[in-house]
Amino acid sequence: MLKVAIFLLSLTPAGWLAWxxxxxxxxxxxxxxLTHQSGLWALRLLLITLAITPLCTLSGWHAPRRLRRMxxxxxxxxxxxxxxxYLILDRGLYFADIWEDIIERPxxxxxxxxxxxxxxxxxxxNNYMMKRMGRAWKTLHQLVYLCGLGGVLHYMWLVKADxxxxxxxxxxxxxxxxxxxxxxxxxxxxx
Amino acid sequence: MLIKNSPDIKPSExxxxxxxxxxxxxxxxxxxxxxxxxxxxxxxxxxAEASVTLExxxxxxxxxxxxxxxxxxxxxxxxxxxxxxxxxxxxxxxQYASKVKPKKWAVTVAGACDKPGQxxxxxxxxxxxxxxxxxxxxCVETWSMVVPWVGFPLVxxxxxxxxxxxxxxxxxxxxxxxxxxxxxxxxxLDWPYVEGLHIDEATNPLALVxxxxxxxxxPMQNGAPIRLVIPWKYGFKSIKSIVKIxxxxxxxKTSWNLSAPREYGFYANVNPTVSHPRWSQSKERRLGAWGxxxxxxxxxxxxxxxxxxxxxxxxxxx
Numbered sequence: 071m072l073k074v075a076i077f078l079l080s081l082t083p084a085g086w087l088a089w090x091x092x093x094x095x096x097x098x099x100x101x102x103x104l105t106h107q108s109g110l111w112a113l114r115l116l117l118i119t120l121a122i123t124p125l126c127t128l129s130g131w132h133a134p135r136r137l138r139r140m141x142x143x144x145x146x147x148x149x150x151x152x153x154x155x156y157l158i159l160d161r162g163l164y165f166a167d168i169w170e171d172i173i174e175r176p177x178x179x180x181x182x183x184x185x186x187x188x189x190x191x192x193x194x195x196n197n198y199m200m201k202r203m204g205r206a207w208k209t210l211h212q213l214v215y216l217c218g219l220g221g222v223l224h225y226m227w228l229v230k231a232d233x234x235x236x237x238x239x240x241x242x243x244x245x246x247x248x249x250x251x252x253x254x255x256x257x258x259x260x261x
Numbered sequence: 262m263l264i265k266n267s268p269d270i271k272p273s274e275x276x277x278x279x280x281x282x283x284x285x286x287x288x289x290x291x292x293x294x295x296x297x298x299x300x301x302x303x304x305x306x307x308x309a310e311a312s313v314t315l316e317x318x319x320x321x322x323x324x325x326x327x328x329x330x331x332x333x334x335x336x337x338x339x340x341x342x343x344x345x346x347x348x349x350x351x352x353x354x355x356q357y358a359s360k361v362k363p364k365k366w367a368v369t370v371a372g373a374c375d376k377p378g379q380x381x382x383x384x385x386x387x388x389x390x391x392x393x394x395x396x397x398x399x400c401v402e403t404w405s406m407v408v409p410w411v412g413f414p415l416v417x418x419x420x421x422x423x424x425x426x427x428x429x430x431x432x433x434x435x436x437x438x439x440x441x442x443x444x445x446x447x448x449x450l451d452w453p454y455v456e457g458l459h460i461d462e463a464t465n466p467l468a469l470v471x472x473x474x475x476x477x478x479x480p481m482q483n484g485a486p487i488r489l490v491i492p493w494k495y496g497f498k499s500i501k502s503i504v505k506i507x508x509x510x511x512x513x514k515t516s517w518n519l520s521a522p523r524e525y526g527f528y529a530n531v532n533p534t535v536s537h538p539r540w541s542q543s544k545e546r547r548l549g550a551w552g553x554x555x556x557x558x559x560x561x562x563x564x565x566x567x568x569x570x571x572x573x574x575x576x577x578x579x
Contacts, residue, residue, distance in 0.1 A: 097337075097340070097341065097351075097352075098336075098337035098338075098340060098341030098351075098404075098548040098549060099341060099351070099404055099546065099548060100549075100551060101546065101551060102404070159551065162552070162553065167541060167543075167544075170541060171541070174536070174538075175538065175539055175540075177539065227539075228539065230402075230521075230539075231345070231349065231449050231450060231520055231521070232345075232349035232447075232449045234349075234447070
């Protein structure tokens with residue numbers, strides 16, 4: 071029940087963007103709107119995924135752990151959407167421009183690298199691969215922390231002058247990392 | 262292309278001055294803005310609602326500088342703005358400024374000239390015949406628009422103040438009033454906003470003092486009541502809501518240049534061959550469009566302005 075609700079909820083941003091597109095409601099710069107929103111939702115879902123473990127540890131309520139894989143895959147889904155919108159709609163699949171972006175603009179270098187890191191995580195997010203890879207699976211999936219950092223940096227380096235919003239995401243990311251350290255969580259739980 | 266102005270306006274239809282600045286509602290919306298910053302900004306763009314009445318300008322002179330390219334819709338040109346004084350989001354200015362109409366306005370003229378002083382907006386505008394100029398405007402962020410501006414040549418205004426031989430540059434300043442402009446409560450830029458031009462640029466016939474667009478007064482989010490439009494330069498050079506004009510001897514320190522000197526030069530001429538560290542400048546997207554088009558040197562105004570920069574290394578003086 072919880073899983074179905076979260077599944078549908080995670081799909082609503084995509085549905086909303088599709089609705090805005092079909093009804094010509096994306097505003098003055100439709101491609102920018104789609105790029106920004108898909109990217110923001112990828113980052114939000116990635117951070118929500120990273121919030122599950124500390125949430126369960128602190129609350130003692132462990133049901134949400136089952137949602138981690140689905141939320142992580144949704145983060146990948148929005149990241150893929152974000153990449154495709156950039157490649158097709160923004161750059162018109164003009165590969166010389168895309169290559170120049172990847173080499174010359176740090177925020178795109180980081181964004182692209184983050185997507186490449188997410189890719190193996192998404193591919194191995196199933197029971198079959200988990201069994202097959204054994205211990206290596208866990209090691210591989212620790213890359214998700216690097217993806218979180220990459221996503222936040224991608225956002226920070228894109229912004230011109232106002233770092234308040236990306237700074238908020240950086241703060242949440244760092245907090246979620248901090249909440250993984252045992253001495254810290256036991257301290258909170260004892261209170 | 263013909264611009265249709267609304268049919269002749271009778272004096273009785275011209276708005277009275279009842280819809281003026283309401284500070285309280287503005288401050289409330291500033292509070293909303295601060296609270297909403299981290300919330301998902303997901304609900305599309307907010308349309309600029311005409312909550313203040315903007316006076317129309319009938320009988321505008323046409324200009325041979327006008328382009329016949331497709332004009333950006335009024336909605337797009339007034340709802341998607343960079344005006345950090347009202348917030349850094351593209352829809353912040355239309356959301357927080359569209360209810361504002363400045364009541365009294367004065368411009369201080371200072372520096373190397375024979376007629377310095379405080380001029381009311383009426384003083385400034387009185388001797389000038391208004392014309393309509395349809396210009397391309399190219400933002401450094403790679404979007405662009407085509408707007409029918411209402412105004413008169415900057416050179417005609419500057420001449421009246423009789424600049425002397427020490428006037429090598431002109432420095433412009435935007436209003437600094439955090440009560441009116443909630444974005445100024447945060448130090449996103451070093452307020453007040455400052456822009457500048459070399460005197461030869463400022464006296465080029467393309468440089469336009471602008472008080473209206475689409476046949477009407479400027480809405481606040483587009484820089485009411487008086488701004489510049491410098492069509493061969495990136496948009497941030499076209500300073501809005503001007504309160505000070507100063508003739509100076511040295512190149513003035515300008516806001517974006519101070520904020521990130523590697524990214525924004527003093528000249529900021531539109532140049533497809535000089536990339537911004539975060540954007541290639543070779544292409545641009547018109548507001549409302551999905552596809553991109555090639556960006557032209559000096560935004561297509563090379564014939565009028567390229568001679569100003571003869572012999573200059575435009576990669577160095579970007």
